[in-house]
Every structure is written in C-alpha cells, then in structure tokens.
Amino acid sequence: MSELALMKGNEAIAEAAIRAGVDAYFGYPITPQSEVLEYLTLQKPEERTGMVVLQAESELAAINMIYGAAGTGKKVMTTSSSPGISLMQEGISYIAGAELPCLIVNVVRGGPGLGTIQPSQADYFQATKGGGHGDYHLIVLAPASVQEMADFVDLAFELAFKYRNPAMILSDGLIGQMMEKVELPPQKPRVSEFDQSWVITGKTPDRERNIITSLNLDPDLQYEHNMKLNEKYNRMSEEVRFETIHCEDAEYLLVAYGSSARICQKVVDVARGRGQKLGLLRPQTLFPFPTRELARLSRQMKGIMSVELSNGQMVEDVKLAVNGRVPVYHFGMPGGKVHSPDDVMVAVDENFIGG
Amino acid sequence: MVDVERCKGCEVCVVNCPTDVIAMSEEVNKKGYHYAYMKNPDQCTGCTNCAVVCPDGVITVYRVKQK
Amino acid sequence: MEVNEIIKEENLVHRRTPLMTDAILSYCPGCGHGTIHHLIMEVVEEMGIQQETIGISPVGCSVLAYDFMDVDFSEAAHGRAPAVATGIKRLWPDKFVFTYQGDGDLAAIGTAETIHTCNRGENITIFFVNNGIYGMTGGQMAPTTLEGMKSSTTPYGRDAMKMGPPFKVTELVAQLPGTHYVTRQAVHKAGLVRKAKKAIRKALEVQKAKKGLAFIEFVSNCNSGWKMTPNQANQWMEEHMLPFYPLGDIKVEGKLVRDFCQELMEQTTEVK
Numbered sequence: 001m002s003e004l005a006l007m008k009g010n011e012a013i014a015e016a017a018i019r020a021g022v023d024a025y026f027g028y029p030i031t032p033q034s035e036v037l038e039y040l041t042l043q044k045p046e047e048r049t050g051m052v053v054l055q056a057e058s059e060l061a062a063i064n065m066i067y068g069a070a071g072t073g074k075k076v077m078t079t080s081s082s083p084g085i086s087l088m089q090e091g092i093s094y095i096a097g098a099e100l101p102c103l104i105v106n107v108v109r110g111g112p113g114l115g116t117i118q119p120s121q122a123d124y125f126q127a128t129k130g131g132g133h134g135d136y137h138l139i140v141l142a143p144a145s146v147q148e149m150a151d152f153v154d155l156a157f158e159l160a161f162k163y164r165n166p167a168m169i170l171s172d173g174l175i176g177q178m179m180e181k182v183e184l185p186p187q188k189p190r191v192s193e194f195d196q197s198w199v200i201t202g203k204t205p206d207r208e209r210n211i212i213t214s215l216n217l218d219p220d221l222q223y224e225h226n227m228k229l230n231e232k233y234n235r236m237s238e239e240v241r242f243e244t245i246h247c248e249d250a251e252y253l254l255v256a257y258g259s260s261a262r263i264c265q266k267v268v269d270v271a272r273g274r275g276q277k278l279g280l281l282r283p284q285t286l287f288p289f290p291t292r293e294l295a296r297l298s299r300q301m302k303g304i305m306s307v308e309l310s311n312g313q314m315v316e317d318v319k320l321a322v323n324g325r326v327p328v329y330h331f332g333m334p335g336g337k338v339h340s341p342d343d344v345m346v347a348v349d350e351n352f353i354g355g
Numbered sequence: 356m357v358d359v360e361r362c363k364g365c366e367v368c369v370v371n372c373p374t375d376v377i378a379m380s381e382e383v384n385k386k387g388y389h390y391a392y393m394k395n396p397d398q399c400t401g402c403t404n405c406a407v408v409c410p411d412g413v414i415t416v417y418r419v420k421q422k
Numbered sequence: 423m424e425v426n427e428i429i430k431e432e433n434l435v436h437r438r439t440p441l442m443t444d445a446i447l448s449y450c451p452g453c454g455h456g457t458i459h460h461l462i463m464e465v466v467e468e469m470g471i472q473q474e475t476i477g478i479s480p481v482g483c484s485v486l487a488y489d490f491m492d493v494d495f496s497e498a499a500h501g502r503a504p505a506v507a508t509g510i511k512r513l514w515p516d517k518f519v520f521t522y523q524g525d526g527d528l529a530a531i532g533t534a535e536t537i538h539t540c541n542r543g544e545n546i547t548i549f550f551v552n553n554g555i556y557g558m559t560g561g562q563m564a565p566t567t568l569e570g571m572k573s574s575t576t577p578y579g580r581d582a583m584k585m586g587p588p589f590k591v592t593e594l595v596a597q598l599p600g601t602h603y604v605t606r607q608a609v610h611k612a613g614l615v616r617k618a619k620k621a622i623r624k625a626l627e628v629q630k631a632k633k634g635l636a637f638i639e640f641v642s643n644c645n646s647g648w649k650m651t652p653n654q655a656n657q658w659m660e661e662h663m664l665p666f667y668p669l670g671d672i673k674v675e676g677k678l679v680r681d682f683c684q685e686l687m688e689q690t691t692e693v694k
Binding site (some may be wrong): 356358360361363364365366367369370371388393396401402403404405406407408409410411412413414415416417418419420 | 425428429430432433434435436437438439442446447449450451452453454455456457460609610611612615616645651652653656
Binding site (some may be wrong): 023024026052054056057058060061062064065066067068069070071072074076090091094098200201202203204205209210211212213214215 | 517
C-alpha cells in the first residue's frame with residue numbers, strides 16, 4: 001500500500017531506500033544531506049527489513065564499502081554532498097570499471113572547495129563527464145521534487161542492475177531540504193532477481209572463482225573492456241527521460257533541471273501570461289542527455305537558454321545538441337546563491353525578446 | 356619431487372634442509388632458473404621443511420612410513 | 423630404496439594445495455608472498471571453507487593474488503581493503519572474509535580504514551605482509567622501513583628527523599578493543615612457517631566464532647627491493663627487521679599478552 005507523507009527531500013530518499021528493499025547504506029555526515037543517515041538510523045531498518053546502516057569513518061571508506069558489497073550482488077547506496085563526492089571519485093571509477101551496480105546520491109552544495117552549504121548545480125560536469133579517472137559514465141537522474149527524490153531511488157537501482165553500472169541521483173540542497181507532499185512507494189522485498197553469475201559470495205563447485213576487479217594489465221584486454229563499456233553507454237540512450245512544458249508552440253526554450261527547473265516553471269507561467277511563447281525542457285536523466293529531443297525542439301525555436309545554478313555546465317551539452325542551429329545562452333547564479341523567477345525573467349527578456 | 360618449470364632457483368629450500376639434501380642444478384629450466392634437485396637423496400628424512408618453506412609450492416614430499 | 427619406489431600415493435606426506443591455481447606465481451624468487459599464499463589456502467582447504475571464502479587483494483605486488491588463490495576475490499583500491507571487507511562482511515556475516523595487504527597499503531594510504539575497521543571490530547581477518555618497502559613500484563620507502571634502511575627514495579638511508587621513524591601499526595591496532603587476536607609471524611624458516619600456519623588457522627577460527635577481528639603481520643623479505651639474494655635477504659631480515667618487529671603473539675583472546683607499553687616507556691621518544 002502506498003501512503004502520503006509530508007517530508008523533506010532527504011528524508012524521502014531515506015524512506016524510499018528502505019521501501020525499495022535496499023540492502024545497505026554506508027554514509028558519512030555532511031551538510032546538507034546528513035538527514036538521510038539520521039533518518040535511517042532512527043527508523044531502525046534492520047528491524048523493518050534487515051537493511052544494514054553504517055556510518056563510515058569517511059566518504060573514502062563509505063564508497064569502498066559500497067564497492068565491496070556491490071560485488072556480492074547486493075543493492076547498496078550512499079549519499080553525500082559535493083566535497084564528499086569528490087572524495088568518492090576514486091571509488092566510483094573502480095565501481096564503473098568493475099561494472100558494479102549501486103546508487104550514489106549527491107545533494108549538491110556551493111563550491112569549489114569547502115564552498116558553502118547552500119544549493120548549487122555546479123557538479124554537473126563531475127556527474128556527467130566523469131569526475132573520476134578513465135572513460136566511464138554514470139547513469140545520472142535529476143529529481144525536481146520530493147516525489148521524484150523518492151521515485152528515483154527504485155528507478156536508479158533498476159537501471160543500475162540492468163546495465164551493471166553505478167547510478168547517481170544529482171539533487172541539490174534546495175530539494176534535499178524542502179518539504180513537500182510525497183506518495184511513498186509500497187515496501188518491496190529485499191530480493192534480487194537478476195543474473196548472479198558474476199557475484200563473489202564464495203566459489204561453489206559448479207563454477208570458476210569470480211573476481212571483481214578493474215585491473216587489466218594486458219592493453220588488448222583493457223581495450224576490449226573499454227569498447228564494451230562504450231557500447232553499454234550507447235545502449236543507455238534508450239533510457240532517456242525528460243519533461244516538456246508548453247513546448248508545442250514555443251518559440252523560445254529554457255532548459256533546466258532540479259531546483260532550477262522548478263523556478264523556470266514559474267518563469268514559463270509568467271511569460272505565457274504575458275503572451276510570450278516560452279517553453280521548458282526539463283531533463284530527468286542528465287546521462288543519457290535528451291540530445292535527440294533537444295535537437296528536434298531546436299528546429300522550432302528562435303533561441304535557447306540553459307538556466308542552471310552555476311556558471312554554465314549543462315549549457316555545453318545543450319550547445320552540442322543544438323549544434324549551432326540557434327543561439328544558445330546561459331543564465332544562472334553560482335556559488336550557492338539561488339536565482340529567482342524575476343532574475344530569470346530579466347535574462348529571458350534581454351536575450352530572447354529584447355535581443 | 357621438484358616441479359622443475361615452477362622452480363625459480365631462490366635456494367631457500369637449500370638453507371632449510373637439515374640434512375643437506377638439496378642443491379641447485381647446473382642446468383636451467385625454460386625460464387632460465389637453476390632449479391633445485393636432490394643431490395643427496397639418501398640423506399632425505401622426509402621432514403618436509405623444503406616443501407613447507409618454498410614460496411612457489413614446487414616440492415612434493417613422499418616418505419616411506421615406518422610401521 | 424630407489425627414489426622411484428618411494429614416490430607412491432600412500433607415501434605422500436606433503437603436496438601443493440589444490441586451492442592454489444596452476445598459474446605460476448608472479449612474485450620474485452624467494453618472496454614471502456608465495457609462502458603466505460600457500461599457507462592461507464592450505465588452511466582454507468583443511469577447514470573446508472573454500473565455498474564460503476572471499477578474499478580482497480590490495481594494490482602492490484600482491485594485486486594479482488586473485489590469479490593464484492582459488493577463492494572468490496575482489497580487487498580493492500589502494501588501502502581500502504578493510505572498507506571493502508566491511509561492506510561484504512556486514513551483508514554476509516557467515517562468509518569468511520579476509521584482506522591481504524602490504525605495508526604501504528595497510529599502513530600508509532590505508533591507515534584510516536585499517537584503524538577504524540579494527541576499532542569497529544569487524545569480524546574479518548587481516549593478513550598484513552610487512553617487508554619494509556614498496557615492492558611493486560620499484561623499492562620506495564614504506565612506513566615500516568627501518569631507520570637507516572636504504573630504499574629508492576631514501577638512497578642515503580631513512581632519516582628519522584626528516585621522515586619520522588618506522589611505524590609499528592600492529593602494536594597500534596592491538597590496543598583497540600575491536601581486535602581479538604593480533605600476532606606477528608614469519609615464513610622464511612620451516613619451523614616459523616609451521617607456526618605461521620597455526621596462527622592463520624587460529625585467525626580463521628576467531629572469525630568462525632565471531633569473536634572480533636584477527637590481525638596477522640607477516641614480517642617478510644623483499645630481495646628485489648632490498649637488492650640481495652633471497653637467502654641474504656632472509657639473513658638480513660633476521661638480523662635487522664626481527665629485532666625491531668619481534669615475532670610472537672601480541673593479543674590473544676582479546677587480551678594483550680606482550681607488554682609493549684613497557685617497551686615503549688623504556689624507549690626514548692627523542693628522535694635522533
């Protein structure tokens with residue numbers, strides 16, 4: 001049975017994790033997402049589903065605990081925020097290289113460095129273009145509401161296990177902290193129905209020993225492995241998800257995700273109220289990026305603007321998709337400051353209608 | 356019994372043998388290592404010291420058990 | 423009797439354990455890693471736990487340990503093996519989980535993971551191979567390199583004033599209540615090899631009885647890194663490493679059995 005609740009985005013992730021039948025959570029406190037760990041320890045999920053919750057000694061340790069447990073085929077996750085996610089990059093690269101499924105949630109805060117604790121979207125590059133070393137990609141989901149925070153947990157695991165790849169939910173401090181009504185998913189049992197031939201749970205007589213590794217000293221083998229990964233990432237393009245708002249007859253397009261998309265929804269309403277034909281494309285997956293949809297939409301637009309809480313990161317992917325057909329602008333406030341609908345409206349007027 | 360191709364000629368067995376049985380051969384195996392062999396097989400007591408200390412697990416020991 | 427007459431199935435006294443794969447070990451001739459690998463697999467064979475055993479290999483010479491030991495294995499990032507082991511053991515408390523780490527892995531980059539995993543008393547076994555040097559990367563200084571010992575990054579000998587003195591991590595973890603069995607062994611002499619095997623057996627029994635963390639340090643040689651022959655290296659190790667890293671049990675059944683505090687109190691803390 002699903003139920004309604006009023007909760008913070010962070011709490012929704014935690015509750016959704018228990019209900020998705022997650023086997024373990026290994027994390028470390030960092031603002032603005034410590035509520036996830038706090039909620040989990042308070043809920044005593046070991047009594048509800050037998051889920052393991054452990055506060056590790058650092059994000060480094062947490063991601064490596066994930067790596068270990070993921071190698072045994074269990075559903076495991078962690079949450080952190082920008083500086084902590086930076087620490088995890090080594091582990092993430094290893095997980096991607098060893099092709100293990102898991103979920104990492106980044107509740108982004110202003111950076112770089114220790115930064116601030118206010119929300120930001122300046123980890124887009126880190127999430128979608130690598131972050132760690134090597135040729136790999138994460139499946140990146142971008143929730144824009146507390147409901148999506150909850151829904152994306154199960155979706156992320158579904159995709160992670162389908163492709164044997166780490167998945168990331170790229171949230172931000174605003175969505176993590178805000179409270180909204182959410183319909184919680186029903187409790188799923190902690191059972192894995194997927195191909196278990198590769199897991200390390202002890203070598204039984206019917207098979208060779210399994211080895212979870214990303215090491216391949218033979219360059220030919222490593223080449224093959226990288227080609228295989230690449231083919232996998234190409235296949236992932238069929239998992240793209242996005243939302244279009246008022247795009248059917250739009251002449252100008254905003255592209256935004258997460259909190260910025262919520263703000264842009266208001267901007268579109270105001271613009272439409274004024275008679276301006278503004279639309280919004282809200283990617284729900286940042287990898288795979290809705291390149292095809294954006295390319296299609298760009299044919300009917302006179303101008304496109306990427307609105308992000310940063311100095312412009314997603315705008316590069318927007319430009320690649322638009323491929324020079326129409327001008328592409330960026331607007332956004334970096335460093336933890338959040339732009340208001342009015343701020344965006346000013347930019348829209350300057351760049352589109354005015355310019 | 357020495358697995359000649361596996362032996363790397365480290366000589367740790369030689370030093371651990373209490374009855375001076377083992378020596379390194381003049382010949383080399385396919386990898387170019389001088390491998391161990393029983394120079395004085397009659398002196399062997401089957402104590403397994405050599406096998407136990409060998410890093411590559413090259414030696415198999417047989418001993419006629421006294422009744 | 424002729425040698426050929428003795429070689430018969432019923433006279434077999436010792437053979438290479440089948441739990442080691444057929445691959446030829448990639449370690450240098452005479453390296454302790456090989457002996458230790460064989461011992462661990464012999465104990466796993468004797469306890470009949472191959473099907474429940476999961477090993478975690480480090481970064482270092484033994485990164486390829488999974489090619490030689492026939493049990494399920496995970497490769498860990500440098501120093502992170504104890505965290506990887508925690509992740510596995512917390513979800514599979516009845517499996518036998520061990521880490522196999524070198525001195526750089528465990529006592530340099532992995533110090534935090536080592537200490538916290540020991541402090542939490544995770545029910546795993548840590549096999550720590552200490553040869554006072556970084557073998558795989560070409561012989562650089564390790565946290566356990568002795569004072570005055572030459573390495574590729576201390577070509578004039580380790581200077582304690584500049585680099586600090588060597589680090590006894592085993593004594594450190596013995597102080598943590600989470601460790602149940604802590605011991606230091608060696609494998610260069612047959613008698614010591616047999617003792618080491620008993621220690622490994624004890625460690626895995628501790629895991630079976632869920633009593634806490636078992637930690638075994640093996641003081642070993644690195645003839646390539648030390649630039650000596652295997653026997654010379656073993657000799658050197660006896661003369662120099664063992665006095666500083668004394669062999670024997672340090673903690674048994676959760677109680678310290680060697681008063682190294684007294685040793686520390688008698689030592690001057692002044693770095694010369």
